Each structure stands twice: as C-alpha cells, then as structure tokens.
Amino acid sequence: MAVAEVATALRGQSRRRGRVRAPEIVAPAAILAVVVAACFLGPLVLPIAEPVGGNVLESYLPAFSPGHLLGTDPNGNDILSRVLHGGQSSLVVALAVNLIGLLVGGTLGALSGFVGGKTDTVIMRLLDVLIAFPSLVLTLAVAQSLGPSRTNTILALAFFSVPAFARVSRAATLRLRELPFMAAAELCGTPAWRVLARHLAPNIAPQLVTFGLLGMGIVIVIEGALSFLGLGIPAPAPSWGNMIALGQQSLSATPMLVVWPSAALFLTVLTFNVLGENLRSRWSRQ
C-alpha cells in the first residue's frame, strides 16, 4: 500500500516534470506582467504620440490610422497612448492604496487581535464606522473636499482599504493565536514584538496578499468611477475612468472611444481577480 502510494507520487512527479507547475497561477501572473510592462515600458519603447496636447484637426481618427494604431479621441489625442498612460495611473493608485491598507490596516488588525481586550474593542468599533460607509459615497465626499488629484484619490481610497485589511488581518490573527506554536513562543519568553514580527506576520501574510490582489481590482474599478465622475484624475491627464466619460458623450457615433479603455479595465481587473482567487484556493488547500 505504502509502496504503491510512493510509486504513484513519484510517477505523478516525473509526469509533471517539464510542465508548468501551476498554470492557473502562472498564466494570470504572466498576463499581469505583460499589462504592467505595456503600461510602464510601452510608452517609452513604442513609437507612439504623447497622451495629451493632440491636434484637434486630427480628432476622431479611426483605428489603424498612420501613427495612431487605435485612432484618436475628440481632442486629437492618441487613444493607445492614453490607454497605456491611463493604466499607469490606475496601477499606481491601486498599488499605493493597497500597500497603505496592507501596512497600516494589516498592522492595526494584527495588533488588535493580538492584544485583545479593550484595545481590540475600541479599534474594531472605530473601523466598523468606516466600514459602515458606502465606500463610493464617502470617497466622493473626501475627493471633493480635498480636490481632484492623484494623491488625493489615493488618500480618499485608503479610507477604505485600511479597515478592510484590518479585518482580514485580525481574523487571521485570532485564528493563529489558538495554535500551539504561539503559546510555545510566548513560553520561551519571546518579546511580543518578536512574536508579532517573526511568528505572526509570516503566517498572516499569504491571506493579506491574496486579499490585496482582489483589492487591486476593486480599487482600479473605484478609481475609474471617481475619474468617470470627474473627481479622480483631473481631465487632461489620461485615466481609464475619464476616457470612458469622454467617450460616453458620443457613445452611439464612436463607441470605440468607450470600448478601448473599458477593455483595458476589464482585462486588468479580471487578471487580478483570477490570480487572487487561484492563489487563495491553492494556499487554502495546503
């Protein structure tokens, strides 16, 4: 029996050799790498026009026009260039918001769950207040208060990533606290900060990272919504949201103005979602 099992396992291994180990994770990760490279390196390497300051005489050019692969928008700006530069904004905003959430919220949640008692109650009550808000509504109010800009968009969205990460991190911490190795660490006289940094953090990190990947998709969508409403990235600078808003005005005549940024948005969000989802199911199986 045991021999047969080992044999099967070995056979499984040898059969797997030479093939991609986890295609369901490598494939979306590869697509993501292409998207990131296209957005950040594309404008530097490819011979495309600037995203702003186009000539109005060249407006509404169709796709495959010379020099404008995807055509131009009502202001004569190159659509491909705007899609790529818009992607930069979306990715930078989403990354910043999720990093703030991961670091601030993750630490807050872990501390809250680790310390427990009154501290825990107070922190979680405060975060409950933030979570109670419909995110887009408060973000709109914050964005309007601070004025539209990239930094303010990040700040406004961080209002929501912090409590969300804190909840995930606290739940993970509470689950870990019951495990024997935590008690062992404490019995050894390990100082609390060391338990947090060396024993807790590495164990809750996978959950926070997968949550962050799903969070990337959510933030990209909300950033798009803010820019769509004119409260995110301010207008001449490109973003997928304000490109869609501009295209909406001539939706029936030139639908492609909406289709290109929408497709970029969908592809990017989908990739983050698939990657996050597949990583989560892989890590929960282990």
Add this chain to the structure above:
Amino acid sequence: MAGAAAPIRRGSRAATLVTSPSLRLIGRRVLTAVPILLGVSVLSFWVLDLIPGNAAQQLLGAEATPEQVAALEQRLGLDRPAVHRYLSWLGGALTGDLGTSLSSNQPATGLLWSHLAVTGELVLLAFVFSLGLAVPVALLAAHRPNGFFDRLSMIVSIGGLSVANYVLALLLVLVFAVQLAMFPAIGFVPLGESVGENLRSLVLPAGAIAFPLFCFYTRFLRGDLVDQLQGEDYIVTARAKGIGTWQVLLRHAFRNSVFGLITVVGLNLGTLIGATVIIEQIFALPGLGQLLLQAINARDFVVVQACVVVFAVVAVLANLLADLLYAVLDPRIRYGGR
C-alpha cells in the same frame, strides 16, 4: 458587522428589562448600532469640514470682499467652533431637520425625500433581478458540482465580478438602447405616470447594478451549497434515507444556506447604494445619487452631508436588519445567547 457585537454587561438595565431571548438579542444588537451611527455622523461631518480654504469664500467666488465672506459665515454659522456646529446639526438631524440647501434654499430633508423613491425602486429592482436569477442558477450549479453548467456559471461569475458597473451600463446602453432600441438610454418615467414605462426606464440601470451582484450571490450560494453537500452529516442522513437529490438540495441544503445569503445581502446594501450614484448619473435618473453629485458640484455642503449621512445610515440599518433576521430565523442563535 454588528454580529461581532461588543459584549454588553449582563447586569445592565436594558438586558434585565427584557426577558424573551429574541427580544433581548434584538435589543443588544440595536444598542451596538447606536455608537456606529454616531461615529458615522461625526466622520461625515469631519470629512466635509476638511474642505480647503473656507466654504463661504468658495460659495461667493474670488471677488467677494472679506466683509461679505464674514457675513455669510455668520449666517451659515461657520464662525462657530466645529464641536458646537456638530451638536446643533445633530440636534436638528434627530428631529428630522438636516439644514437648508445652500444652492436652492429648500430644506435638505424635503430634497432627500423627493429623490429617495427613485433610488429605492432602483435598489429593489436590482435585488429582485440579482437574487431571482442567482438562486436558481446556484441550485442548478450545485446540483452537479464541476459539471458543465457549474463551470459555465463560474466563468460567467468571475467575468461579471470583474466588470465595472459603469462599463456594463454603457455596454447595455450601446446594445439595448442604441442598436436594438428596446429600452430608453436615459430618463425616468415616474411610477404614477405609467407603470410599464417606469419599469422600461429602470430595466437597464437596474440590470447594470444587478449583474455583478448576481455573480457574487451565485458564487456565494453555490460555494455554500457544495460545502454542505460534501461535508454535513444531515445531508448524508437525508441521502441515506433515500431522499432525491433535488429534495436534499432544496429542503436540506438550501434552507441552511439562506442564512448566509441574508447576511451577505445585508452587507452588500452599502456597496449597492454606492453603485446607484454612478448609475443614476449615467441614466439621468433623479435619485439620491444625482442629488449628491449635483450638491458636490454646487459645493452645497449641507446637502452633501445630508446625503452622505442618509447613505451611511441606510447601510448600517441594512446590516442591523440582516443581523436581526439571521438571529430570528436561526434557532441556534436565538436561544444560544451568543
């Protein structure tokens, strides 16, 4: 959310007054919602107080003299300290007075009421569409886990969860309003004028909100059903008794999954009313979202504040309601005194 309720001291008066376990539980949950509601009002007040420069200057424009600005500040009460202003605003809010709009001089409460019905109808329709479709689809998917239909519904779900609702809305307009001309692209017909036309004007906006929700509910419900079918003793018992697959699914698994679904629906309402803001803008529906955006553009912070607070209060109350419903429906929680 209020499910992780703060422990209330056993000996507190509120707890001893009521003896029925259900009522006591309801009382406890309602009490935990009060500080959250207060916190929400403080936060929305504080956020709007962050407006750079001062509100009076922005309302009057750059040419206003300092005397004019000071006069307006005094009229609006902006010269008083923030705590003072908050308390008087809260006092008004508790008696149903949310202030007077700066741009239209109408009472904010009246404006909210006149816009509430459209948003309410939109949200209700979105729930009907999404849940009405999600339940049968999830049941069919769970009937044969990893079967063709299950896989198809999973692919559709993850795709649907990745589409931004404003993109979906424009896509729906493009196909159903521009190409097929089946539904109007923008505009709203009140329910009182024509029921049919009213529904026609809301189908596309409600659909745009409902589709991602449908995907979310389908995934959730399907996952919960499959978990139960694979691991629970009562399912094994039911199957051992010779009960048919569909019966097991409907009578044994689904009835248990409903609890989780209720909580998720309650938690979603916050996101859902956030979604109405942008959808109402796209379809030019005169709802709360449109009121909020107009107020934001007009720098009418009284109305912005009123809208933000109403949105947040509705979200908190929806969570509370879901929590209570869950408690009342599930005997383990009703009598467990968790």
